[in-house]
Amino acid sequence: MHKIRNVGFSLLASLAVALTTFVGAACAQGALPSWNDGTFVTTVTREGSPDFVVPAERIAVFDNDGTLWTEQPGPVQLAFALDRVKTLAPQHPEWKDKQPFKAALEGDMKTLAESGEHGILEMFMATHAGMTTDEFAKIVTDWLVTARHPRFQRPYTDLVYQPMLEVLAYFRANGFKTFIVSGGGIEFMRPWAERVYGIPPEQVIGSSVKTKFQMRDGRPELFRLPELNFNDDKAGKPVAINQHIGRRPIAAFGNSDGDLEMLQWTTMTGGIRFGLIVHHTDAEREYAYDRNVILGRLDKALDGAAVNKWTVADMKRDWKVVFPFEKR
Amino acid sequence: MHKIRNVGFSLLASLAVALTTFVGAACAQGALPSWNDGTFVTTVTREGSPDFVVPAERIAVFDNDGTLWTEQPGPVQLAFALDRVKTLAPQHPEWKDKQPFKAALEGDMKTLAESGEHGILEMFMATHAGMTTDEFAKIVTDWLVTARHPRFQRPYTDLVYQPMLEVLAYFRANGFKTFIVSGGGIEFMRPWAERVYGIPPEQVIGSSVKTKFQMRDGRPELFRLPELNFNDDKAGKPVAINQHIGRRPIAAFGNSDGDLEMLQWTTMTGGIRFGLIVHHTDAEREYAYDRNVILGRLDKALDGAAVNKWTVADMKRDWKVVFPFEKR
Numbered sequence: 001m002h003k004i005r006n007v008g009f010s011l012l013a014s015l016a017v018a019l020t021t022f023v024g025a026a027c028a029q030g031a032l033p034s035w036n037d038g039t040f041v042t043t044v045t046r047e048g049s050p051d052f053v054v055p056a057e058r059i060a061v062f063d064n065d066g067t068l069w070t071e072q073p074g075p076v077q078l079a080f081a082l083d084r085v086k087t088l089a090p091q092h093p094e095w096k097d098k099q100p101f102k103a104a105l106e107g108d109m110k111t112l113a114e115s116g117e118h119g120i121l122e123m124f125m126a127t128h129a130g131m132t133t134d135e136f137a138k139i140v141t142d143w144l145v146t147a148r149h150p151r152f153q154r155p156y157t158d159l160v161y162q163p164m165l166e167v168l169a170y171f172r173a174n175g176f177k178t179f180i181v182s183g184g185g186i187e188f189m190r191p192w193a194e195r196v197y198g199i200p201p202e203q204v205i206g207s208s209v210k211t212k213f214q215m216r217d218g219r220p221e222l223f224r225l226p227e228l229n230f231n232d233d234k235a236g237k238p239v240a241i242n243q244h245i246g247r248r249p250i251a252a253f254g255n256s257d258g259d260l261e262m263l264q265w266t267t268m269t270g271g272i273r274f275g276l277i278v279h280h281t282d283a284e285r286e287y288a289y290d291r292n293v294i295l296g297r298l299d300k301a302l303d304g305a306a307v308n309k310w311t312v313a314d315m316k317r318d319w320k321v322v323f324p325f326e327k328r
Numbered sequence: 329m330h331k332i333r334n335v336g337f338s339l340l341a342s343l344a345v346a347l348t349t350f351v352g353a354a355c356a357q358g359a360l361p362s363w364n365d366g367t368f369v370t371t372v373t374r375e376g377s378p379d380f381v382v383p384a385e386r387i388a389v390f391d392n393d394g395t396l397w398t399e400q401p402g403p404v405q406l407a408f409a410l411d412r413v414k415t416l417a418p419q420h421p422e423w424k425d426k427q428p429f430k431a432a433l434e435g436d437m438k439t440l441a442e443s444g445e446h447g448i449l450e451m452f453m454a455t456h457a458g459m460t461t462d463e464f465a466k467i468v469t470d471w472l473v474t475a476r477h478p479r480f481q482r483p484y485t486d487l488v489y490q491p492m493l494e495v496l497a498y499f500r501a502n503g504f505k506t507f508i509v510s511g512g513g514i515e516f517m518r519p520w521a522e523r524v525y526g527i528p529p530e531q532v533i534g535s536s537v538k539t540k541f542q543m544r545d546g547r548p549e550l551f552r553l554p555e556l557n558f559n560d561d562k563a564g565k566p567v568a569i570n571q572h573i574g575r576r577p578i579a580a581f582g583n584s585d586g587d588l589e590m591l592q593w594t595t596m597t598g599g600i601r602f603g604l605i606v607h608h609t610d611a612e613r614e615y616a617y618d619r620n621v622i623l624g625r626l627d628k629a630l631d632g633a634a635v636n637k638w639t640v641a642d643m644k645r646d647w648k649v650v651f652p653f654e655k656r
Binding site: 059065067133162177185187190192200202203204210211212215216219220222225235236238239242243244247261264265268269 | 570
């Protein structure tokens with residue numbers, strides 16, 4: 001919340017060029033040719049405008065990994081899982097000889113990747129289940145205090161994008177409800193999303209394991225089971241948006257092919273809509289990748305941006321700052 | 329929204345004795361002996377109080393059937409399903425000889441009940457799936473316009489409980505977010521819950537079918553599949569609360585054994601909490617039932633109320649009016 005509160009309505013006058021990405025560039029690029037001098041947000045919030053949207057319908061959805069915080073050199077939650085394997089290894093002597101745990105313990109990413117979806121899922125279930133929801137939230141919170149990003153040597157929650165914090169604040173200042181819709185774990189994000197993004201738990205949507213209600217020592221608890229409940233990625237994102245929100249968003253922000261269907265669901269309909277893709281083009285300040293990677297690949301969604309007039313935010317060109325700590 | 333808007337902060341002075349059920353009776357009955365002159369809502373909203381709860385944590389959850397609207401002589405959604413069978417019958421000539429559809433078409437409730445959970449589920453899937461989410465919302469909306477309750481001969485949305493509308497408004501006026509957590513269909517409630525209860529779609533939680541994202545004629549849609557996704561009843565309610573809200577409620581309202589675990593999850597923890605059970609004791613104005621019925625049975629939860637100091641609202645004794653249309 002620290003950086004967000006100060007932004008308010010004066011955002012348009014603020015420093016970040018990022019904002020012109022969608023309040024201006026959408027226009028300049030002809031993405032929304034029916035706008036005159038306007039912008040998406042000012043258009044949908046102008047009473048009397050034919051494109052006016054009542055506050056209740058102002059829903060904006062944001063991917064997390066690569067859209068709100070950095071996802072390179074690998075997803076933060078993967079780093080968490082690898083650390084958890086090390087922490088739990090003493091209780092699992094068999095892991096020394098059992099894949100994918102052996103590879104995880106040895107830091108052998110190639111063998112880990114070769115264990116495939118099944119292997120990765122097994123590692124996630126072994127590290128993300130077998131405790132209550134409250135216990136898991138504490139594990140995540142504690143881990144984030146000490147874990148450091150390998151390149152920036154900072155807590156992962158420092159590596160959120162300042163321009164996107166401003167977008168979140170700007171949308172909320174204009175009556176939008178902002179939701180995270182991420183392939184990442186819903187319970188991995190909730191413990192810190194409110195503090196860092198100003199997004200409360202009930203507006204965080206993500207992948208999940210099954211949980212079971214049970215009584216222990218006369219107290220109710222929710223126990224996390226080693227079984228995938230929902231994979232909130234690709235075509236799963238519109239499904240989860242409908243399940244959790246029950247309204248179709250009017251603005252969507254993503255950065256990879258995992259966000260393609262969410263952007264389609266949001267924008268390919270009647271009425272004024274806004275789609276934006278964060279394009280990682282800045283190897284110096286962050287990372288440069290799109291069609292050339294596996295995790296976080298931006299390929300079909302980049303083609304979709306051209307077809308559907310989604311704004312592409314070029315990190316190198318459009319973002320005056322990337323991370324909050326660059327601001328002095 | 330019509331009845332709700334007028335209530336506001338003056339509620340304590342309003343006519344409904346219902347409110348004393350939880351602002352007063354909880355005290356009088358010794359349900360919350362640590363209160364002095366206070367009430368649950370005033371206690372948790374009083375800044376500086378040791379029991380003060382920040383607005384973000386003020387989550388109240390409400391069952392729907394039998395708690396916010398009438399569920400006798402049977403769930404409204406069952407009446408909807410039976411009408412849908414009749415509407416769809418011309419496209420399904422085989423239903424004339426196939427159970428449970430034959431029983432549904434003949435109004436033979438005994439045989440329908442004998443088809444068991446499997447039969448009822450089959451009927452629900454046949455009537456609730458096979459269309460887009462938008463199409464289903466329209467079907468529900470259209471049905472509610474013409475359908476009439478068999479005894480009261482009024483639209484079902486007239487048969488909501490005036491005292492509970494006032495509770496919803498009172499909690500919201502005190503900074504609470506109000507959520508529905510119902511065994512009923514999430515997409516069956518959302519089309520009207522905002523208008524009738526002031527509860528937006530993103531705060532409606534319920535049972536659901538699986539949906540599939542797909543493109544049709546170049547437009548994205550969500551298609552409802554004839555497969556149960558989640559049964560939001562009994563031990564499923566705390567699971568769904570965690571999945572959708574990600575916070576533990578501090579107040580819960582129910583009326584049957586289907587709400588037992590939700591009430592336990594909400595109240596059996598540290599801190600000040602509030603649980604309330606609507607007890608249907610008024611055969612004259614509404615219905616009288618508890619341990620003596622199958623659908624909507626109040627048995628274990630009534631025992632739980634005594635053990636856990638949940639307030640029991642006696643409809644006949646505590647509610648000055650039951651339905652909004654009684655007010656002149």
